[in-house]
Amino acid sequence: MHPWLLLALAIVTEVIATTALKASDGLTRLLPSAVVLVGYATSFYCLSLVLRHIPVGITYAVWSGLGIVLITLVAYVLYGQRIDGAGLLGMALIIAGVVVLNLWSRTSGH
Template sequence: MDANAGTMKPWLLLALAIVSEVIATTALKASDGLTRWQPSLVVVVGYGVSFYCLSLVLRHIPVGITYAVWSGLGIVLITLAAAVLYGQRIDLAGWVGIGLIVAGVLVLNLVSRATSH
């Protein structure tokens, strides 16, 4: 087994948490106030998977880093999903803000000493 496999597992779980949260949040709009059962089921399962994965990630990655990555990348992906699926328009200020969020996540992970790697 690769030596990096043990350190990659929390990051893969975090990626799964982010993707499942993005799916759940996207379905939340489609659920029409939780009045449509199929998208509502996706919401409940998606958030359940996301929070379960987050709980496992927190065993290995500090909570501040975990939450920064989860929420930052989640914001970016949800914004992009909303643009594609719901026609939400993103103006220049929005793109600048998304760029700053991505830059912040990169700084936390590549430069900061607060990370666990």
């Protein structure tokens, strides 16, 4: 599988696991806890495969940056958690950083 698709899968499974982590109520509910374990295991496995092709700094920047933005959106939709203007600005800067890394950095592994 293409490394960027694997990275997208790693991000999505990490967001699913993090969402389930909240629902697990401190890992006391079985089904959400199982989703947490499978989601994080899948995410890290995909990351390990991505690192064969994309430098670790770029991989982690994209994984964590986009993960932060997606989990914030999911938390807004599922849990009604709000974010203020400063938080939105910060996430816009994260997205801008990921775009700069991928479009103009020679270290991105394209």
